[in-house]
Amino acid sequence: MLYSMWLPIFGMGIVFVGICVLVGRELESPFLLFLAAMGALTTFLRLATIRAYSRAGPIGSFDDLRRWERRYAIGNYVFAILLALLNVVAIAAHYPLLHLITVSLVFSFGAGIVSRTSIRPNVCVTSLLLATLPTVAALALHALERHAMPLHAELFLVEALIVAMITALSLQTVAHLYRSAVEHHTARHDMAKLARTDALTGLSNRLLLRELFQLHTETAIRAKNMVALHFLDLDGFKAINDRYGHPAGDILLEQVARRLEGMVRADDVVSRLGGDEFVVLQIGLRDDSEAELLARRIIREISKPYIVDDISMSVSVSVGIATAPKLGVELERLLACADAALYRAKTDGKARALFCIEADAAMADIAA
Incomplete structure (x- = not known):
């Protein structure tokens, strides 16, 4: 979001340089002409940084994002300081119409960063204070100077108070927007x-x-590996639901989920499709034996007793296994193949794991 604001940066830079040049000539101030040059350089560098960010492409590293944020913040801080210096010089010159322009420029800068940069309150608040506090101090000090203009001290003190109050309100707005x-x-x-x-x-x-299947399958194919899809269905779960009620069944399902998560590697995926059906996506396999080992471990661990409301309950699990890219790279087809193998496992006596064979794949294709 910070790096999508090139137009406000460009516009504020043009206005700042124009005012510095105009006022510098009027007051014959080399310092203001120097500020104009610094403002032009700062604006150019900020726009160049935005361009560099857009050309860098997607940035996934948090540390890199932090570095880009610091670059944006530095540009903001430098421009805020330049604004403050412009106001200090202009207010000291006692040129009321000029004050109106330069103080308005601070208000515009403040409104812009509050509305666009409040997502980063540290950057926003620091920039706001760098621009406004020197301006308030310059107005207050100028009020102490003797001048023939009626209400000179009072009007400049009021102006200092207005800038200070708007700054305080802006800080509250930053907190609210954040x-x-x-x-x-x-x-x-x-x-x-x-x-x-x-x-x-x-x-x-x-x-x-x-989403994860698509990602991992593409990675596995590039690495010439396989992924295995284990389709799980609990054996005897309906009897527990009927005997102890759905709340007990839900607790048992949660315990099953935790056991499955504890059995797989960090890159593997455990999903629940609904009811007592689960899927384990096993990543980065070299051959079928690795999938078979995991399936046997799943059957062994899931079949251990569960304690639900101080009652010991037991279920087993049947597993159907389909591998990619051997059986294709489409999730729905693999699910259908694994489901067909799961059906055979349940028919053959439950609590067992079977790989999808050609007959299962043919059945899945017919069902599709």
Whole structure:
């Protein structure tokens, strides 16, 4: 978001340079002409940094993002200091119309960074204070100078108070906008997470499974590896639901989910499709034996007793296995193949794991 603001930076830079040149000539001030040159250089460098960021492409590293943020912040700070110096010089010259322009420029800068940079409150607040505090001090000091103009001291003190009050209100606005942004992004994150996870177990659901399957399958093919899709169905779960009720069944499903998560590697994926059906996506296999080892371990661990409300309960699990790219790289076809193998496993006596064979694949293709 910070690096999408080239137009306000360009516009504010042009206005600042123009005012410095105009006022510098009027007051015959080499310092203001120097500020004009510095303003032009700073604006050019800020725009060049934005260009460099856009050409850098997607940045995934948090440390790299921090470095880019610091570069943006430094540009903001330098420009805020230049604005403050312009106001200090202009106010000391006692040129009321000029004060109106330069102080308005500070207000414009402040309004811009509050509305666009409040997502980074440290950058926003520091830039705002760098521009406004010297301006307030210059107005207050100028009020102490003797002058023939009526209400000179009072008017400059009032102007200093106005700038100070608007600065304080701007700080409150930054805090409000930041809280709102955090709440908004948190809500979006939570909604995205809910859309991709199973509400009961916290495992990935079919949507997230599809996304991760696509990612891992492409990686496996490039590395000439396989992925194995284990389709799991609990044996005897309906009897537990019927005897102890759905709340007990839900607790047992949560315990099953935790056991599955504890059995797989960090890159593997455990999903719940619904009811008592789970899927384990095993990544980076060299041959089928690795999938068979995991399936046997799943059967052994899932078949151990569970304690639900101080009651010992037991289920077993049947597993159907399909591998990619051997059986294709489409998730739905692999699920159908693994489901057909799972059906054979249940028919053959349950609590066993079977690989998808040609007959299973043919059955899956017919069903599709």
